[in-house]
Each structure stands twice: as structure tokens, then as C-alpha cells.
Amino acid sequence: MADKVMLTNRIVLRSIMPLFKILHEEDDSLLKHFLTRFEGVIQLAVKGTDIGAYVELKDRRLDVVQGIHPSPDILLPFKHAAGMNALFTGGIPVFGGFPKGLTKLGLLVKFVTLLLGLLILMPNVNPKAPEKRLLKVKMIMYMVTNALSQLNKGGDEDMNAWTAKQPDRIYQMSVEPGGPAAYLRVKGGKTKAGRGLYTRKAPFVHMKFNGLDGAYKVLAESKDTVSATADGDIKLEGSPEYAGNIGSFMMRIQDMLMPPKK
Amino acid sequence: MAEGMTWSVTDGDKLTQAEVYGEVLSQLGDRYPDIVALTADLATSTKIGRFGKKYPERFINVGIAENSMFGMAAGLALAGLRPVVSTFAAFTSLRSAEQVRTDICYQNLNVKIISTHAGISFGQAGSTHHCTEDLAVMRSFANMTVIVPADGLETGNAVAAAMEWPGPVYIRVGRGFEPPVNKTQDYGYAIGKAITMHDGKDVTIIACGVGVLQAVRAAEVLGKQGLSARVINMHTIKPIDRDAIMQAVRETRRIITVEDHSTMGGLGSAVAEVIVEGGKACAFRKLGVPDCYAIVGYPEDLYHHYGFDADGIVATVGELMRLEIEEDEDWEDEA
Amino acid sequence: MPLTQEEIKGLQKKAWEIRRAIVETTYTCGGSHIGGSLSQTDVLVALYYKYLKVDPGRPEWEDRDRFILSKGHGGIGWASVLGDKGYFDKALLKDFNKTGSPFGMHLDSLKVKGCDASTGSLGHGLAIACGLALGARLRGKDYRTYVMMGDGELCEGTVWEAAILCAHHKLDNLTAFVDRNGFMIDGPTESITTLEPIDAKFKAFGWETLDADGHDFASIGAAIEKAQAVKGRPTVIICATVKGKCVDLMEAQAPWHYGGLNSDLRDQALACIDAHYKSLLG
Numbered sequence: 079m080a081d082k083v084m085l086t087n088r089i090v091l092r093s094i095m096p097l098f099k100i101l102h103e104e105d106d107s108l109l110k111h112f113l114t115r116f117e118g119v120i121q122l123a124v125k126g127t128d129i130g131a132y133v134e135l136k137d138r139r140l141d142v143v144q145g146i147h148p149s150p151d152i153l154l155p156f157k158h159a160a161g162m163n164a165l166f167t168g169g170i171p172v173f174g175g176f177p178k179g180l181t182k183l184g185l186l187v188k189f190v191t192l193l194l195g196l197l198i199l200m201p202n203v204n205p206k207a208p209e210k211r212l213l214k215v216k217m218i219m220y221m222v223t224n225a226l227s228q229l230n231k232g233g234d235e236d237m238n239a240w241t242a243k244q245p246d247r248i249y250q251m252s253v254e255p256g257g258p259a260a261y262l263r264v265k266g267g268k269t270k271a272g273r274g275l276y277t278r279k280a281p282f283v284h285m286k287f288n289g290l291d292g293a294y295k296v297l298a299e300s301k302d303t304v305s306a307t308a309d310g311d312i313k314l315e316g317s318p319e320y321a322g323n324i325g326s327f328m329m330r331i332q333d334m335l336m337p338p339k340k
Numbered sequence: 341m342a343e344g345m346t347w348s349v350t351d352g353d354k355l356t357q358a359e360v361y362g363e364v365l366s367q368l369g370d371r372y373p374d375i376v377a378l379t380a381d382l383a384t385s386t387k388i389g390r391f392g393k394k395y396p397e398r399f400i401n402v403g404i405a406e407n408s409m410f411g412m413a414a415g416l417a418l419a420g421l422r423p424v425v426s427t428f429a430a431f432t433s434l435r436s437a438e439q440v441r442t443d444i445c446y447q448n449l450n451v452k453i454i455s456t457h458a459g460i461s462f463g464q465a466g467s468t469h470h471c472t473e474d475l476a477v478m479r480s481f482a483n484m485t486v487i488v489p490a491d492g493l494e495t496g497n498a499v500a501a502a503m504e505w506p507g508p509v510y511i512r513v514g515r516g517f518e519p520p521v522n523k524t525q526d527y528g529y530a531i532g533k534a535i536t537m538h539d540g541k542d543v544t545i546i547a548c549g550v551g552v553l554q555a556v557r558a559a560e561v562l563g564k565q566g567l568s569a570r571v572i573n574m575h576t577i578k579p580i581d582r583d584a585i586m587q588a589v590r591e592t593r594r595i596i597t598v599e600d601h602s603t604m605g606g607l608g609s610a611v612a613e614v615i616v617e618g619g620k621a622c623a624f625r626k627l628g629v630p631d632c633y634a635i636v637g638y639p640e641d642l643y644h645h646y647g648f649d650a651d652g653i654v655a656t657v658g659e660l661m662r663l664e665i666e667e668d669e670d671w672e673d674e675a
Numbered sequence: 676m677p678l679t680q681e682e683i684k685g686l687q688k689k690a691w692e693i694r695r696a697i698v699e700t701t702y703t704c705g706g707s708h709i710g711g712s713l714s715q716t717d718v719l720v721a722l723y724y725k726y727l728k729v730d731p732g733r734p735e736w737e738d739r740d741r742f743i744l745s746k747g748h749g750g751i752g753w754a755s756v757l758g759d760k761g762y763f764d765k766a767l768l769k770d771f772n773k774t775g776s777p778f779g780m781h782l783d784s785l786k787v788k789g790c791d792a793s794t795g796s797l798g799h800g801l802a803i804a805c806g807l808a809l810g811a812r813l814r815g816k817d818y819r820t821y822v823m824m825g826d827g828e829l830c831e832g833t834v835w836e837a838a839i840l841c842a843h844h845k846l847d848n849l850t851a852f853v854d855r856n857g858f859m860i861d862g863p864t865e866s867i868t869t870l871e872p873i874d875a876k877f878k879a880f881g882w883e884t885l886d887a888d889g890h891d892f893a894s895i896g897a898a899i900e901k902a903q904a905v906k907g908r909p910t911v912i913i914c915a916t917v918k919g920k921c922v923d924l925m926e927a928q929a930p931w932h933y934g935g936l937n938s939d940l941r942d943q944a945l946a947c948i949d950a951h952y953k954s955l956l957g
Contacts, residue, residue: 096675142675220675227673243566245542245661246593266662271673278621278666280591282541282568316541317568376813398813408802408836415806418792420737421813423806438796439833443803447784447793 086334087124087159088232090166091131093224094196094335095122095142097217098133101195102140104213114138116184118151124162125155125174135188152179152186165193167335168200201300211294215287216258218297219251223260224271225331226324231269240323242267249324250281253293254313262324283316283324300332360492361454361513362387364499365424366394372503374422378413380406380431386456387516388426406431410439410451417449422503425451429458429512433474444508445481452502454495454511458488459549459600460634460642461514467633476605478510479578485509485531486577488599488607490552491520494575497529505531514550514600515639521553521573532576534584540570543657544588544595548574548607550639551598551627551648558653569657577610585614594623594660598648600639603628623665625656678896682725684956686892689759690720691952694921696755696768698936698944704751704772706935708780710925712752714856714889714916715744715823719756721895722821731761734788740818741791741807745800746825746854747781748933754778754787762789798831800824801851805841808849808909819903823852827859829870835880841909842881850902851882851911854889856918860932877911889914921951 116135123130123146132147133140154177156162161172180186197203198214199221205211226249229237244264252259252275261281263270287293292311295301303325306312314321369375369391378400383389392399402409406427413423425432432440432455444451455474462469479486485505489495495513502509509531527535537552538559547555552573559569570592572584588595595615597608608626615622627648634642643649647656678686693716701707723729728740744753751771758765763777770776777786781795792803804822811818828834841849853873857863864870874884883905887898895914902910918932919925922944925934936944 092673092675099675224673224675231673245567246665247542268671269673270671271675273674279593280541376810400809402840405836405840407833408805408840411799411802411833411837412806412809412840414792415803415808416810416813417806418741418803419807419810419814419816421810439799439802442793442796443799 082334083160083163085229085232085234086163086167087129088228089225089331089334090163091122091129091144092228093221094166095131095133096224097196097199097221098142098192099140100213100217100220101192105191105195116182116188118182118185119147119149120152120154120185120189121147121150122154122162122165123156124159125157129159129162133189133192135185150179151182152189153177166196201298204298208290211298212258212290214298215253215290215293219258219260219293220271220273222297222328222331223249223251223262226262226327227269227271229327229331230267237327238267240327241269246279247282247320248276248279249283249320250276251285251287253287253290255289257287257290257293281316283314283321285321286313286315288312359387359390359516361495361499362390364496365391368500368503369395369398372422374420375503376400376416376421376423378402378409378416378423378425380404380409380427382427382456385428386426386454388424388454391424406436407439410436411443413451414439414443414447414449417444417451418447423451424454424499426454426456428462428469429455429471429474430469432510433471433477437477440478440484440508440510441481445483448483448507450507452499452509452511454499454513456513457515458512459514460629460646461518461550461600461639463634463637463639463642466636470634472600472602472629472634473605474510474512475577475599475601475607476609478512479605479610481508483507484578487511487531487575488548488577489513489575490547490549490573491518491522493520493522493525494529494573497525498531498575501529501531512549518550519553521556529575532579532581534581535573535575536570536584537573538569538571540568541592542568542594543660544570544572544592545598545653545657546572546574546585546588546595546607546611547598548577550600550643551607554643554648554650555598555653557650558657561650561654562657565654567657567661574607574611577607580610580614582614582618585611586618586620589615589618589620589622593665594657596625596627596653596656596660598653599628600643600648601628603630621665621667623660623663625660627652627656676900678725678892683892683896686717686720686724687952687955689724690717691948691956693720693752693755693759694948695945696759696765697752698922698941698948700751700755700768700771701934702936702938702941703769706772706933707751708748708933709751709922709936710858710918710928710931710933711746711825711854711856712749712755713920713922713925714918715746715749715854716752716920717890717892717916718823718852718854718895718914719753721892721899723756723760725896726899727821728818729760729789731757731789734762738816738818741804741820743792743800743804743807743820743822744782744794745804745822746797746828747794747800749823749825749854750778750780750782750795753782753790757787757789760789763787797825797828798833801834801837801841804849804851805837805844805846808841808846809844811848812844812846818848820846820849821852822849823854825859826853826855826857826870826873827864829853829873830859830868835876838877838880838882845907846909847906849909850899851909853911853913854916855913856889856916857927858918858929858932860929862929873913874911881908883908883910885910885912887912887914889916890920922947
């Protein structure tokens with residue numbers, strides 16, 4: 079059975095950390111313009127392992143790369159995967175040694191703004207501005223579809239069993255009309271998370287959110303799909319059984335990313 | 341049922357495919373006093389004799405002379421009558437291909453042809469009486485409409501619809517004992533309009549004739565395996581329902597055709613042409629009789645032998661599902 | 676009633692014009708089945724200018740008599756007659772064989788008014804005629820159906836299939852002609868495949884058979900009138916004709932089954948035709 083901590087870590091590194099890129103691109107504040115002057119690599123890693131990912135800032139671009147950079151400008155070493163997970167799931171991060179490069183202040187401030195930006199994903203953070211609400215919806219969509227794929231690739235047995243017998247199928251979610259969209263492609267045990275609308279084939283299950291408000295209620299406020307459907311916030315097209323299955327996996331991911339119960 | 345039709349086959353499920361068409365034709369005889377039925381010593385085998393019993397003066401049995409039968413049909417149509425000709429598919433499409441093309445299609449005459457014992461439905465008779473080429477031949481004739489009904493009820497519908505359809509029509513049926521796939525005749529049959537027998541999203545099985553029942557059965561098996569198969573009854577091969585095909589390509593990306601005909605030139609080829617012209621890639625397989633003269637045997641055994649019965653369809657779907665169909669197939673998550 | 680001398684003279688004048696038209700059109704179109712068109716001309720003229728109950732102003736008239744040229748390659752000769760009868764503007768014949776023209780070597784019933792059936796592939800016309808004649812009976816119409824076959828065409832098995840059917844249905848409203856000019860493309864019919872005795876063959880198939888001189892209107896007329904009176908069986912009139920009739924250089928010459936004319940040959944052919952009719956008509 080796949081280790082729950084390592085699965086969560088996989089989601090942290092591959093589904094959540096890449097959201098930095100969206101935060102960077104969507105942020106048009108003065109601070110960003112100020113901070114773009116700073117270039118460099120910020121590495122997050124589990125000490126003594128090759129588990130990690132780094133943020134690379136260069137030419138006003140931000141990239142998130144999986145793996146270990148040979149010479150990062152800032153290094154945040156964690157004692158174990160759970161310690162790293164905590165930084166992103168509302169727990170207390172456990173470092174495995176003293177971080178390096180903290181004197182590179184500009185870079186550090188940039189990283190901290192990115193981390194703070196992720197707070198928008200927290201259930202208790204409910205921005206009022208429509209563009210912030212849209213950003214939250216979009217980030218959750220991207221993160222969830224990607225995390226579903228990580229669940230499969232990370233060896234979650236239930237997910238593996240679910241994907242194994244399926245032919246080429248698209249599980250699509252989208253904000254209607256014309257809003258952000260993301261999908262999970264499943265085929266014979268393989269999965270791929272993608273952004274936008276899959277155009278090569280009709281979706282097998284399509285969760286259509288009724289505008290930003292509908293999407294926000296379901297994705298950000300965890301409104302259950304039964305009442306959301308009744309209220310017209312979401313329209314489910316396609317197999318109800320499989321829609322139910324993917325809904326359960328989404329709940330599983332949500333639980334994995336919740337702060338530990340006190 | 342087409343609007344204004346006065347006929348009805350109440351016991352359609354009790355009659356064989358051929359009997360239904362014989363019965364429908366005799367009923368249409370009242371409505372269309374200009375129908376003249378012709379056959380070439382196959383009144384009993386094709387069941388067109390049923391019409392002959394009711395209207396002996398409008399029934400012509402030419403003896404074993406198919407070529408002249410089609411020529412006469414052209415003459416009768418030129419005289420303002422509505423000839424309905426029935427013989428075995430092999431004789432219509434091979435022996436009398438020229439008369440059908442030159443005398444009937446070239447002049448765009450109102451002749452309706454019902455060809456029986458098509459495909460390998462007369463399996464025991466051997467290749468002289470098999471006909472796995474007729475769709476390829478007939479659909480290449482300009483002005484010709486080509487119909488392959490799924491069962492007896494649909495044959496009745498097709499024959500009735502053909503009476504109101506302009507120009508020559510080729511209706512192709514089996515040996516006449518094929519089990520029905522439709523429960524009723526009132527399902528909105530229209531020439532050129534494909535019928536979705538079973539909706540699905542993973543793969544589309546486009547079938548005609550006996551293939552439809554096999555496809556519906558396959559879809560049931562596939563459903564138990566968790567696969568969602570769409571079944572389209574493409575009863576009209578020409579003009580073909582392009583929209584139904586392209587919708588299936590867009591929505592399911594995997595297409596299998598099923599027909600009791602050579603895989604060259606029939607339904608599979610007609611569907612392939614539409615797909616290629618549509619410009620959207622998809623995985624595609626044609627099921628039917630391969631490029632050979634079929635072995636002798638009972639039809640159901642032959643359908644199985646050549647892999648276009650329900651089992652064969654299920655196996656092909658499995659194969660198609662495993663196929664990597666994207667040129668740029670990659671399973672890296674976007675992040 | 677036998678044709679009067681006056682009627683015969685009128686038909687001869689018509690045949691003169693038609694033969695000239697065939698030569699002129701052959702010259703403009705680059706090539707035609709001129710030999711067989713010239714051999715069939717007198718029978719066609721007798722039909723269209725005397726016996727056929729037709730109305731060029733109403734080509735679709737239901738009760739018209741039908742004519743089928745089973746030897747469809749005689750299309751240029753048939754079109755010359757139809758144009759002269761007024762089914763269409765004769766001037767259109769200058770486009771014969773040209774790209775996009777309604778007129779090809781074998782006439783198309785959907786494009787040429789007055790053409791009752793598309794023909795060209797040999798051995799098809801008699802079965803179509805059989806259907807038309809049977810159709811008349813079924814519809815209670817009293818029109819007659821005429822069909823002209825070539826002699827070489829009699830090699831086709833379908834002719835005899837249809838002959839059986841015409842006799843079986845006792846189609847006395849059907850008259851067939853055989854344009855017995857003695858040639859097929861490759862040479863004299865009897866040297867290639869023996870067709871004789873043609874009359875005995877048709878007789879054995881249950882037909883009334885008549886012989887006629889296919890270039891003598893009195894003979895043609897008498898045979899047609901006889902055929903019209905026959906009851907209970909179809910009639911075939913075997914017309915003795917000359918391939919390339921009236922053009923010396925073509926008469927009974929196998930190579931003139933199909934050919935083109937330059938202006939010299941055209942003038943030569945026209946002169947031949949004119950001389951023939953001048954001596955005939957005085």
C-alpha cells in the first residue's frame with residue numbers, strides 16, 4: 079500500500095508547488111515588479127534524499143522544476159517528507175538543518191510572497207474581489223486534477239484499480255461559460271492531468287460549473303454536489319457512477335491536504 | 341411510421357425478415373396501384389410472391405433471366421409504372437450490374453430493387469450465392485440509394501419509405517430468418533438518417549444489416565465490462581449520414597464498422613471516406629468478410645468465423661481500447 | 676394502307692436531308708458511327724415521318740409511341756432525325772461530341788428530348804422495349820413500342836432472353852427491326868459469328884418475322900403496316916440494308932463503321948448523296 083505521507087508529498091511537489099507559477103503570472107502588483115529584479119533558485123528538499131523541487135527565477139519567468147538543483151541560492155532542507163508537507167497543509171514544518179542563503183533577501187521575500195499567495199487555497203480564506211475568487215477557483219481546478227493524476231502515479235491502490243479498467247476517458251471540469259477548465263485523462267491505468275478543454279474527444283464525465291459563483295461554491299466552499307446540482311451551481315453530464323467515483327477521490331485529496339486535527 | 345402510411349405490420353416480430361417485406365409490399369399494393377413486382381424464378385425465396393398472389397396481374401416472373409428483368413423494369417418505369425424487383429443480391433449486383441447501372445441508374449428511373457440472400461447469409465450455398473460485393477458495386481452507381489435494413493421491421497419501413505423516395509433504390513436483406521433487433525416499427529425511420537440504438541462514449545460501433553443486432557449484443561457485454569459503447573444503425577449506406585459519423589468521431593474517437601460484406605467497398609469504406617474527409621483523427625477498424633471467398637457454413641458460424649458477431653466486436657473493441665492513438669501521446673501532467 | 680407515291684417521294688426527300696445532316700455533323704464533330712447511321716436512316720425516316728404517333732412539342736406525352744435505338748451507336752443518325760422533327764434546335768448538333776454538349780455518340784434520354792431510352796451498350800434495348808410494351812398493357816394504353824437492333828447485336832445473349840419474354844407476354848404492340856447491314860466492327864457478321872438464319876431463330880422464339888428492303892419505303896411501310904396488324908405475338912422486321920448507304924466510298928466497307936471526314940471527303944460524300952437522290956427523284 080502506498081505510503082500516505084509520500085503520496086501527499088508527491089501532491090505537494092507536483093500539484094501544489096507548480097501553482098507558484100500561476101501566482102507569479104497573475105500577480106501584477108508593484109511588489110512583483112520590484113522583486114523581478116531578483117533571480118535565482120530556491121530549493122525545497124528532504125534532507126539526504128533526492129526528494130524535492132525548486133523554484134527558478136530568471137528573465138522575469140518563474141519555473142518549478144522537480145528534483146534537486148546542484149547549487150541553489152536558497153536551500154530549505156526538511157527533516158522528512160512529512161515536515162515538508164506541513165509547510166503546505168497548514169501544519170508546522172520540520173526543518174532538517176538550518177536553511178541556507180537566507181541573506182539573499184530579495185529572493186527570500188519573493189518566495190515568502192509566493193507562499194503567502196498559496197494561502198488563498200485555505201478554506202477559511204474567502205476573497206471578495208472577483209478576480210481573486212476566479213484565481214482561487216482556477217488554482218483549485220488545476221491542483222485537484224493534477225493531484226488526481228498523482229494519486230494514480232503515486233500508487234494509490236484504489237485509484238490504480240479505478241483507472242486500470244477504463245478505456246480512453248476524459249473527466250472534464252469547466253466554469254461555464256468560457257471560464258477556466260481542466261481535465262483528467264484516464265486510459266488503461268494511465269492518467270494525465272491537463273488544462274483547458276480536451277478537444278480530441280467528448281468528455282466521459284463533464285462537471286460544468288454555473289459561472290464563477292457556482293464553481294466557487296463547490297470548489298472553494300466544498301458545497302456538496304447533491305445540493306449544488308439541485309441549486310444549479312453545477313451540471314453533471316455523463317455517467318453518474320463514474321462522476322461519483324471521481325468525486326470521492328477529490329474528497330480524499332482534500333482530506334490529505336487538510337491541516338492535522340488538533 | 342411515415343406520415344400518411346396506411347399499412348402496418350402488426351405481427352412483425354412473428355414474421356421473418358423476408359415475410360415482413362413480402363407482406364408490406366402487398367399492403368403497399370393498394371396504396372400504389374402503379375407497383376409492378378418482378379422476380380426471376382425466386383418468387384418464393386424472396387417472398388415477393390406474396391405480392392403476386394394478391395395482384396397476379398401486376399406480378400411478372402421472368403424465369404431465370406435477371407438481365408432482361410432489370411431491362412424490363414427500366415422499360416416499365418419509362419412507361420410510368422413503379423417496378424419493384426427482387427432477386428438474390430449476387431445476381432442483381434454482379435450478373436446484372438450493367439443493366440442496373442446503364443438501364444436504371446443512368447436514366448435515374450423509379451425502380452426499387454430488393455436483393456435478398458446478401459452477404460454470407462446464404463452461407464451453405466457457397467461463393468456463387470454469397471454476395472459480399474454488392475454494396476461496393478451499388479454505391480458506386482450515381483443516382484442509386486443504398487439501404488441495408490437491420491431486420492424485418494426495418495425492411496418494411498425501408499420498402500415503404502423507398503416508395504416515396506425519388507429514383508432507384510437498392511434494399512439489401514439477408515436470407516430472411518434474421519432475428520429482429522427492433523421491438524416495433526414506429527421508431528421514426530427515415531432514409532439517410534442513422535439511428536442510435538445504444539448511446540455510449542468510449543467507442544462507437546457503426547453497423548448495418550445483421551451487424552446491428554451483433555453490435556447491440558456486444559454493447560451489452562461491453563457495458564458489463566464497464567465500457568460505454570455507442571451503437572449506430574447506419575441503415576442507409578448512400579447517402580450516408582455524415583453528421584452521425586463525425587459526431588461519433590468527435591465524441592468517442594474510436595470507431596468500428598460491422599457489416600456482412602467485404603471490408604473493401606461497403607459500409608466500412610463509406611464510413612472511412614467520411615472520417616478521412618472530416619479531417620479528425622480517430623482509431624478505426626472495419627469488421628466484415630476479409631478479402632476472400634467465404635467458407636461454407638451456417639451464417640451465424642460464419643459471422644463468428646470472420647469476427648463480426650458480438651464476440652468478435654467485443655474482442656476488437658478491447659484491442660482498439662489499448663491502442664495508443666495520439667501521435668503525441670504523453671502522460672506527463674500539465675503543471 | 677400502302678404508302679402513296681407522293682408519300683414515298685416526301686420520305687425520300689427527308690432521307691436525303693437526314694443523310695446530308697449525318698455527313699455534315701460527322702464533319703463538324705470529328706468522327707461518328709457513320710456507316711450504321713446511314714444504313715438505319717430509311718427505317719427511322721419511315722417511322723418518324725409516317726408511322727410514329729409522336730408530338731415533338733410534347734416529348735413527355737404519355738400516349739406517344741415509343742422508339743428505342745438499341746443499336747445506340749446510331750445516335751448521330753437518330754439525333755439528326757429528332758432535330759429535324761423539332762425536338763430541339765438543329766443548330767445544337769454542331770456541338771455533337773463536344774465537351775459539355777447534350778449530344779454524345781450514344782444518346783442520353785435525360786439530355787436529349789425525344790430519346791425515349793438511353794442506349795449504347797448492345798443487347799439492352801429489347802428488354803427495355805419489352806418493359807415499355809408490357810407497361811402499355813398494364814396501364815391500358817394503346818401506344819406501340821418500336822425498337823431497332825443492329826445485326827451484330829444479335830450475338831448478345833440478352834437479346835434472346837428478351838425475345839423469349841416478349842413472346843411469352845404476347846406483345847403484339849411491339850415491333851422490332853434488325854438493321855441487317857451485314858457488318859460488325861471487325862468485318863462481315865457471318866465471317867465472325869454466324870447469325871443466319873435470323874428469321875428462323877425469331878420464328879422459333881415465337882415471333883412473327885417479316886423481311887423488308889431497308890432502303891425501299893414501300894417495302895418498309897408494307898412491313899410496318901403488316902406488323903401493326905399481327906395479333907398475339909411480337910413482330911421483327913429484318914431489314915436488308917447497306918452499311919454506309921448512299922456514300923460510295925463507305926458502302927459495305929467495314930472500316931466505315933466509325934470514322935471522321937475532312938472537307939474533301941465531306942464534299943465527296945455529299946456529292947454522292949445528292950447524285951443518288953437527284954437520280955431517284957428526277
